[in-house]
Amino acid sequence: MLKKERQAYILHRLNLHNKVLSASLCEDMKVSEDTVRRDLQELAGAGKLIKVHGGALSLAFNEVHFNSRTVYSQGQKAIIAEKAIGLIKENMYVLTSGGTTILEMARHLPPQLRATFITGSIPALNAYIAHPNINVIVVGDRVNKESKITVGASAIEKIKEVNADLCLLGTNAIDLQRGITDSDWEVVELKKAMIAASAKTVCLTIAEKLNSFEALQVCELKRIDYLITELDPTDKLLQPYVKAGVAVL
Structure with missing residues (x-):
């Protein structure tokens, strides 16, 4: 090259x-x-x-306060965010990871929504705090400066105390054989704890990350209840995931 x-x-x-x-x-x-x-x-x-x-x-x-000029595929992430919001019901307990897709969702939550959001993502916390009606629970320990999310034993132990209705995961890579993968060990351990503490797990990803993988596994594909991309659910790129038993939105 x-x-x-x-x-x-x-x-x-x-x-x-x-x-x-x-x-x-x-x-x-x-x-x-x-x-x-x-x-x-x-x-x-x-x-x-x-x-x-x-x-x-x-x-x-x-940055902590991301704007659309610095967010890759911001338009696609806005579509994903709107689909994810459709899964959030009144009085739910929702665990969310970090990432710009999660932040896009946090910024567009309906002002009338009443729910409880649990996270250690610093940018997402800023958005949740600005919302008039949602409760915010911070899981805290040491901040991973690269991902801008709290990590470590204390954060994981706090998550283990939660019985969440939904886990919304910003996703680094996903494929049929390896499921969700990432490259940061501490973030992987945090996401594993979030999945274990939730009744349903939702994977949020732009389509460009489909069929890609990183070194560390977060979870197998069978642990994912919903896969949300910017694509129409009937898109042929998504059909292998549908056949694998994942609900695609």
Whole structure:
């Protein structure tokens, strides 16, 4: 790959997953660690990403108050958010993870809705707090600065005390064989606890993340009750998930 192609690939991966690992980029692009390091340094110098040890982060990680100019596929995520809101009923207890799709949903909750939202996502908390009628419960411990969500033993123990009606998961990757996967160990452990504490689990993802996977498994596909994308449920890309027993919205 030429340098321009490599750097375009890196930025696309960042837009899609908000984080890239140098080792994975080396394997994907079949280039050396030095080549990836130089590309990341050049892109960071141009103000296009945040270089960190072992990889890079999207510029969105510089912000707590995301806006549509910095959110990848914002229009698609708005469609997903509206579908997810349709599952939330009066007086429900709802666990939510982090991510810009979850934040889009949080910002568009109907003002008359009365429910209780439980999360450790700092951006989502800001949106929930601004809502006139919902109760907010924070699960807290140490903040993972990359994902802007609380992680650790205390957060997990707090979640274990919850009997939630819904778990809404922002999703990094999903495929038929591996289910939901992610690249951050602490976030994976948190999401596992959220799924275990909820009656129903809802996977929110843009279609571009379908049939992709990361190194760490969050849960098998059979643990997902609803899959929400911006696509029409009859879209052929979604039919394998329907056949696997997932309700697609």
